[in-house]
Amino acid sequence: MHRYPHWPFHVTLSTICALMLVPFIWVLKTSLTGENIFTYPPSVLPQDPHLFYYVDVWYTIPFFRYLVNSFLVSLIVVVANIVFNAMAGYALTREFIGKKAIIILFLSCMMIPFQVTIIPAYLITKELGLLNTHLGMALPVMSTIVCIFVFKASFDAVPRSLIDAARIDGLPDWKIIFKVMVPLSQSAIATNIILAFIWSWNNFLWPLVIIRDQHMQTLPLGLSRFLTVVEDTTGALYAFCIMVLIPGLVIFLLAQRQFIAGLTTGAAKG
Amino acid sequence: MSIIKRKRTRELLLIGFFLAPSLIIFILYRIIPLIWNGILSFEFWSPYKPAEFAGLYHYQEMLFYDDVFWEVLLNTVIFMLSSPLGILLALGIALLVNAPIRGRNLYRTIVFMSYPVMTVAVGIIWQWLYNEKVGLINYILMSLGFIDQGIPFLESFNLALPCVIVASIWQVVGFYMIVLLTGLQNIPPSLYESAAIDGANSWQRFKRITLPLIRPSIFICIVIGIINSFTNFDLVFVMTQGGPGHATDLLITYIYDEAFKLSKFDYAAALTVVNFVFFLGLALLANKLSGGEAGAVETGD
Numbered sequence: 410m411h412r413y414p415h416w417p418f419h420v421t422l423s424t425i426c427a428l429m430l431v432p433f434i435w436v437l438k439t440s441l442t443g444e445n446i447f448t449y450p451p452s453v454l455p456q457d458p459h460l461f462y463y464v465d466v467w468y469t470i471p472f473f474r475y476l477v478n479s480f481l482v483s484l485i486v487v488v489a490n491i492v493f494n495a496m497a498g499y500a501l502t503r504e505f506i507g508k509k510a511i512i513i514l515f516l517s518c519m520m521i522p523f524q525v526t527i528i529p530a531y532l533i534t535k536e537l538g539l540l541n542t543h544l545g546m547a548l549p550v551m552s553t554i555v556c557i558f559v560f561k562a563s564f565d566a567v568p569r570s571l572i573d574a575a576r577i578d579g580l581p582d583w584k585i586i587f588k589v590m591v592p593l594s595q596s597a598i599a600t601n602i603i604l605a606f607i608w609s610w611n612n613f614l615w616p617l618v619i620i621r622d623q624h625m626q627t628l629p630l631g632l633s634r635f636l637t638v639v640e641d642t643t644g645a646l647y648a649f650c651i652m653v654l655i656p657g658l659v660i661f662l663l664a665q666r667q668f669i670a671g672l673t674t675g676a677a678k679g
Numbered sequence: 680m681s682i683i684k685r686k687r688t689r690e691l692l693l694i695g696f697f698l699a700p701s702l703i704i705f706i707l708y709r710i711i712p713l714i715w716n717g718i719l720s721f722e723f724w725s726p727y728k729p730a731e732f733a734g735l736y737h738y739q740e741m742l743f744y745d746d747v748f749w750e751v752l753l754n755t756v757i758f759m760l761s762s763p764l765g766i767l768l769a770l771g772i773a774l775l776v777n778a779p780i781r782g783r784n785l786y787r788t789i790v791f792m793s794y795p796v797m798t799v800a801v802g803i804i805w806q807w808l809y810n811e812k813v814g815l816i817n818y819i820l821m822s823l824g825f826i827d828q829g830i831p832f833l834e835s836f837n838l839a840l841p842c843v844i845v846a847s848i849w850q851v852v853g854f855y856m857i858v859l860l861t862g863l864q865n866i867p868p869s870l871y872e873s874a875a876i877d878g879a880n881s882w883q884r885f886k887r888i889t890l891p892l893i894r895p896s897i898f899i900c901i902v903i904g905i906i907n908s909f910t911n912f913d914l915v916f917v918m919t920q921g922g923p924g925h926a927t928d929l930l931i932t933y934i935y936d937e938a939f940k941l942s943k944f945d946y947a948a949a950l951t952v953v954n955f956v957f958f959l960g961l962a963l964l965a966n967k968l969s970g971g972e973a974g975a976v977e978t979g980d
Binding site: 415418419421422425426428429430431432433435436489492493494496497499500501503505506511514515518520521522523524525526527528529530531532533548549551552554557582607610611613614617618628629632633636643646647650653654657658661662665668669672673 | 690691693694696697698700701702704705707708709710711712713715716719772775776778780781782786788789790791792793795796797798799800801803804805806807808813815849853854857858861906909910912913916917931934935938939944947948951954955958959962
C-alpha cells in the first residue's frame with residue numbers, strides 16, 4: 410500500500426485540523442488570560458493563565474442555576490428517550506395490524522422539522538400549563554424517531570432462538586425484554602443516551618420560546634443573554650463558552666463511535 | 680380457540696401500550712402543530728382576540744406587500760446553495776482520511792469535533808473572530824498587510840451573510856465528512872483492485888467507482904444542507920440577530936421575530952407554511968434525484 414508518499418496527506422490534513430481547532434484554542438486562551446489580541450508580543454500559548462474569569466462567571470451570574478436547569482432537562486430527555494424509544498422499537502419488532510401505517514406515520518414525522526411547528530407547539534405547551542417548566546422544555550424531544558429505529562434494528566438482531574428458549578423456560582414478556590433483549594442492546598442504549606443528551610444540552614430555540622422566567626433558563630439561554638448584557642467582559646464571556654462546551658465535548662469524545670453510529674442511521678436531526 | 684384469541688388481544692394491548700408514549704409525543708408536537716399551523720395561517724388571530732376567517736389575506740400580504748419576506752427567502756436560498764461548497768470540502772477531507780495513513784482517526788475526530796458542540800457558543804466564538812477591532816481574522820489580515828483598518832464583517836450588508844455561511848460550514852463540514860466516509864467505507868476494495876489490474880488510473884477509478892457508489896451519501900449531505908438552511912436559527916440569532924437590516928435573516932429567524940417579538944402569530948404561521956412547503960418540495964426532489972434512498976432510515980421491513 411506504500412506506493413505513494415504520505416506526507417502530502419499529513420500536511421493537508423494538519424492544515425485543515427489547525428483551521429478547525431484555532432477557534433477553540435483562541436477561546437480557551439482568552440478565557441484563561443483575558444488578554445486581547447494586541448498584547449505584545451502576540452503569543453499562541455497563554456501567558457500567566459489564571460482562573461479569574463471562571464470564578465467571575467460562577468459568581469456574577471446564576472451559572473449554577475443554569476447548569477442545574479440544563480442538567481435536569483437533559484436528564485428527563487435522556488431517560489424518557491431510552492424508555493419510550495425502546496418500548497416503541499420493541500413494539501415494531503412484533504407483527505400487528507396497522508404496523509405499516511405506524512411506520513409511515515413515524516417516517517413522515519421525520520420530515521417535519523421541529524422548527525416549523527414552534528408556533529402551535531408554543532400554544533399547546535401554554536394550554537398544558539408547561540411554559541417556564543423543565544418538563545415543558547423536555548416534552549417535545551422525549552422521543553426520537555431515528556432512535557426508535559436504532560432500537561428496532563438492535564432488537565431484530567437478537568436471535569429468534571434465544572427468545573424462543575426463554576419463552577419455553579416460561580419467562581413472561583417483560584422479563585424477556587429486561588433479561589434478554591436489553592442486555593444485548595447496550596450499543597443502541599449508548600447511542601440513545603448520547604444523541605439525546607447532546608441534542609437536549611445544545612437545544613436553544615425551544616427553551617428560548619417557552620422560557621420567560623430567568624430562574625428557569627438553561628445554559629445556552631444564559632450564554633446568549635450574557636452576550637447581550639455584557640460587552641466588555643471578554644474574558645468572562647469566553648470562560649462561559651468553555652464551561653458550556655466542555656460537557657458536550659467530553660461526552661462526545663468518550664462515545665464518538667455510538668454518536669456517529671446514531672447520526673449515520675438516519676439522515677439528520679430534526 | 681378463545682385462549683389464543685385472548686392471548687392475541689393481550690398482545691395487541693401490550694403493543695399499543697408500548698407505542699403510546701412515542702405516538703402521543705409525535706401527534707402532540709408534530710402532527711397537531713402542523714395542522715393547527717395551517718389553519719392559523721388562514722385566520723386573523725392573536726392571543727387576546729377571537730379567531731376570524733382571513734382567507735388568503737396573509738399570503739397576499741406576504742407575496743405582494745412584504746419586501747422583507749422576499750429578502751429573507753433569497754437569503755435562505757443563498758444559504759442553501761452554499762452547502763455544496765461544504766460538501767465538496769468534506770468530500771476532499773473524507774477521501775484524505777479514508778487513505779491508510781497513520782493518525783487518521785485523530786484527524787477524523789478533530790474535523791468532526793465542531794459538529795456536536797453548542798451552536799450558541801459557536802456563534803459567539805465566530806462573532807468574535809469577525810470582530811472589527813479585536814477579531815483574529817482582522818488581526819491576521821492586518822499583520823499580513825492586506826488591509827490597514829479592521830473590516831466590520833458582521834456589520835457589512837454585503838459580507839455579513841457570507842460570514843455567517845462560513846461559520847455554518849465550519850460547524851457542519853465534519854458531519855458531511857462522516858456521512859461521506861461511511862459511503863466510502865462501504866465500497867468493496869476488490870472493485871478498486873480489479874480496476875487497477877485493468878489499468879484504470881486513479882482519476883478514472885474515482886470517477887467510475889467512487890463517485891457513483893457514494894451518490895446516496897452525497898444526496899444525504901444535500902438533504903442535510905437543505906434542512907440546515909431552513910432550521911439554522913441559533914447561529915444567525917447569536918451572531919447577527921438577522922442584521923444589519925435583514926441582511927442575514929433567514930426564514931426561520933424572520934418567523935421567530937414575527938411570532939414571538941411582534942406577536943403576529945397568524946402571519947408567522949403563514950410564513951411557516953411557505954417555509955415547510957418549500958422545504959418539503961426540495962427534500963422530496965433531492966430524494967427523487969438520488970433514486971429514493973437519501974435520508975432513508977433502515978426500517979427493517
